[in-house]
Amino acid sequence: MTPSTVIQPGGSAEDRYADLVATYPGLVRRALERDESAWRQLVDSLSGVVWKTVNSFDLPQSDREDAYSSTFFKLFEHLSSIQEPRKLPGWLATTARNEARTICRKRQRQTPVADLVLADVNSAALDEAMLDDELTRATLTAFSTLSARDQNLLRLATAVPPISHKEIAELLDMPLGSVGPTMGRALSKLRAAMHGYRTGGTS
Amino acid sequence: MTNENHVPTDEELIAQLDGALAAYEPLPDAALQTAYAAFAMGGLDDLLAELIYDSLAPAGAVLVRGAETEARLLTFRNDSLTVDLTLAADGETVLGEVLPAGPALVTIETRDGTTTEVEIDDFGRFRGAGAGVIRLRVPGLLVTPWISRNGSDET
Numbered sequence: 001m002t003p004s005t006v007i008q009p010g011g012s013a014e015d016r017y018a019d020l021v022a023t024y025p026g027l028v029r030r031a032l033e034r035d036e037s038a039w040r041q042l043v044d045s046l047s048g049v050v051w052k053t054v055n056s057f058d059l060p061q062s063d064r065e066d067a068y069s070s071t072f073f074k075l076f077e078h079l080s081s082i083q084e085p086r087k088l089p090g091w092l093a094t095t096a097r098n099e100a101r102t103i104c105r106k107r108q109r110q111t112p113v114a115d116l117v118l119a120d121v122n123s124a125a126l127d128e129a130m131l132d133d134e135l136t137r138a139t140l141t142a143f144s145t146l147s148a149r150d151q152n153l154l155r156l157a158t159a160v161p162p163i164s165h166k167e168i169a170e171l172l173d174m175p176l177g178s179v180g181p182t183m184g185r186a187l188s189k190l191r192a193a194m195h196g197y198r199t200g201g202t203s
Numbered sequence: 204m205t206n207e208n209h210v211p212t213d214e215e216l217i218a219q220l221d222g223a224l225a226a227y228e229p230l231p232d233a234a235l236q237t238a239y240a241a242f243a244m245g246g247l248d249d250l251l252a253e254l255i256y257d258s259l260a261p262a263g264a265v266l267v268r269g270a271e272t273e274a275r276l277l278t279f280r281n282d283s284l285t286v287d288l289t290l291a292a293d294g295e296t297v298l299g300e301v302l303p304a305g306p307a308l309v310t311i312e313t314r315d316g317t318t319t320e321v322e323i324d325d326f327g328r329f330r331g332a333g334a335g336v337i338r339l340r341v342p343g344l345l346v347t348p349w350i351s352r353n354g355s356d357e358t
Binding site: 068076078 | 220221222224226231235237239241242306320342343
């Protein structure tokens with residue numbers, strides 16, 4: 001659905017996906033002119049950003065699916081008023097977070113302070129998951145050793161097209177200045193945990 | 204990643220994590236289909252315009268015979284737009300004006316699923332055709348309830 005994350009060295013993440021993002025103004029215009037294939041292309045292209053955002057929060061699967069779908073309904077509703085289609089990834093991430101929060105609050109009506117809690121991939125959840133591929137399992141096992149904040153920084157870092165550090169800071173409610181450094185440290189931790197796997201834990 | 208001693212770069216590690224997460228928490232196809240369907244469903248009910256003027260309204264009962272001979276004038280409004288409509292007495296012509304002007308296209312939908320696209324001019328005016336029970340949609344902005352010339356509106 002989404003293009004695979006093929007990241008080459010050099011240039012910012014935003015630059016690397018400039019061609020993809022440049023298709024959005026045309027797709028938005030065509031969708032408004034009742035071209036359904038253009039709408040589907042928009043959904044395909046931006047699904048990953050929305051799904052990764054809603055997966056950053058600790059919600060039941062059905063709620064995450066609802067938040068995902070209603071985010072695209074919101075997009076369709078606002079299609080004609082989107083001023084800068086190139087900023088759709090960030091707009092959708094923010095909208096997805098808001099939809100997740102709305103659903104979270106509806107569910108927990110009795111506790112008005114209810115707010116989003118970050119998702120946390122833990123070993124118990126991994127034990128239940130059906131993961132055949134060894135590398136996938138090893139990657140997720142390493143991932144599960146990270147804190148919830150580190151996990152979600154990295155999850156959002158895998159979004160294609162990329163969302164900016166500023167948007168990630170808002171999504172995860174953390175200071176902008178700490179996004180880059182914390183992400184770097186989280187990657188180092190993941191790498192270290194993976195290294196243990198690759199060398200049979202004898203490093 | 205071709206041998207044990209290769210230390211993955213940040214980019215490789217992120218790509219690897221991306222693949223692992225896709226296996227762990229795949230997007231269900233049903234959710235994707237629902238997102239696609241936003242197009243057909245025209246977004247949420249927020250688009251639905253409210254009837255704020257109807258030339259038949261004060262004396263709807265009078266129109267028993269007026270249906271075929273008089274135009275019906277209607278005004279619909281939602282948060283985005285106001286649409287003035289004239290369902291002409293010829294039983295087919297639909298004249299309208301969208302305020303504020305700006306949208307380029309309006310579609311006239313009939314109950315049997317036919318959709319006709321009509322251009323809106325720079326002043327917000329349009330002229331199209333639709334017989335029987337119809338519904339107008341300004342894509343992404345407004346949709347009217349089902350309406351007809353004789354007032355036998357359905358929902």
